[in-house]
Amino acid sequence: MVAAPAYQDPAPAAAAKLLDFGGVSHAFRLEEHPLPVLEDITFQVEPGEFLGLLGPSGCGKSTLLRLVAGLEPPLRGEIRWGADPIQGPDPSRVVVFQDPTLYPWRRVWDNVALGLEAQGLLKTHRPRVDETLSLVGLSKFAKAYPHQLSGGMAQRVALARALVNDPELLILDEPLGKLDSLTRISMQGEIVRLWQKKGFTALLVTHDIEEALLMCTRVIVFSERPARIKADIAIDKAYPRHRDDPKLVALRREILGLLGLESTW
């Protein structure tokens, strides 16, 4: 356990906002011809949910996350975050990308402090950075440069860089996609633990059905591009889960079927 911090901890961001997709469509403009990627997506994410988004490669899941992050506006439809439509990025909705994208010229500590610095909060919130680093178990690497870290450590720094802002919505865009399988398994548990502790809402895009089943409270399965919702599956199962749990195995087979891969093992 970490010693109690000397400053006043802001109340844990118990996510109270509903994330509401209303008829969202989006397209890429490729050589004049628009390429539709999302078609009339409507669903809601309850506060505190851990929602997994599954679908064939290139179906537009990551685009959906960019829209939620406010990095791009949707072509049609609206995404509401609480009462307000999303119109731009906001530190209450933070993304962890597939690549850690740490700034190589900043030490680990300064990478984690990035958000607080950008919001002008660093002076008053310095202990938060130390605390978040110890939360992901990297206190000893505060002074290291990114090129000195392993892939798993770098991704943990990226996670800390997101969590230090106390987000209400954590957007995970295949954050474990490039890690080796052992690091991956341990980080799946770690993220779930952080989610339980902090109480944020989480959106996870992944290609790995097993990962979604182990981590999420609910999974949405998308079709081929342009993405439409094929299924919306609640996973009512206590943590920690086991990958050979018969219920999860059955769900895995069902989702494989939805993705057109039922004949595989």
Next chain:
Amino acid sequence: MPALTATLCNDPEETADLLVPCGRPIRRARLTTLVLAQLAASVWFAQAWITYFLPDQGDFGRAPEFAIASAVLAAALTAAGLASLWHEGIAQRVRHFSPWLLASGLFVAAWEALTAKTGILPLPFFPPPHGLLEVYADDYARLLESVIASLRLELLGFAFGAFFGFLIGVGLGWSRSFGYWVHPVMRFIGPLPSIAWLPIAFFVFPSSFSASIFLIGLTTGFPVAVLTWSGVSSVNSAYYDVARTLGANPRFLILKVAIPAALPHVFVGLFMGLGASFAVLVTAEMMGVKAGLGFYLQWAQGWGAYANMYAALAVMALMCSGLITLLFKIRGRVLSYQKEEVKW
């Protein structure tokens, strides 16, 4: 010395560093070092002898002093060679420098013999090494003054060019409307050799000094602007996404993301600009500025003082190399997060 070789072998890393296997070969390596050092020393003794005892054909002073300096160097080498039998640190240094000292001794001795002693290379045009020493000993005040004048002009011009080149590069990389106006101008003017401006600059500017600062700045600014521009526009767009989702405003994106990410490119531009600016510096000093090493060279040629020319040329080489070294030192400091790349 069995004890010594034994301790060395206990440390595999150190033995690996020395690139010599354990046991007898280490002693053999030290004997080789000793022989090499004595060889270099004897070459420098020979050079001292040639300088001191053979009669000069010209009237250069400082031959005895040069001979004594050579002899002192030779004696020091002898001592260091002997000391390296007992001390590994000295041995390493001696091993490193001996080949160069041997070669340079041969070169200086040949230079001495071919010029002042035999006149095979005709004399006024090819002064002996102690002729250069004479210049340094007798004319150091004026040389120093010239170095200071050159450094002042170079650094002012370089700072001016680097500053504006950097700003223009950031502007080009960041703002489309800035690019619309500035890019065509830069494409038109940038590739023009700055020297071409020289005749115009000398009458447009109030003094040849300010004209030269402008020319050096122009020479430096162009590569700095182009590389800063390319650095800023090649920043990984994911870096911006990360900062934007964390609440960064445009000011933060420029100062804390774009510029630090572009710095490695900027330093390439500074290096290219610095190298190119030396040519303009010397030309400007030869053509109009009445101070500096370029002016000194020109002046020495006018008097037929060839020894002074070679002496000034050597100082100029040291100065330019020193400035590049300084730039690499600053780069190493600023980009310390990178793994070591080229060492200057």
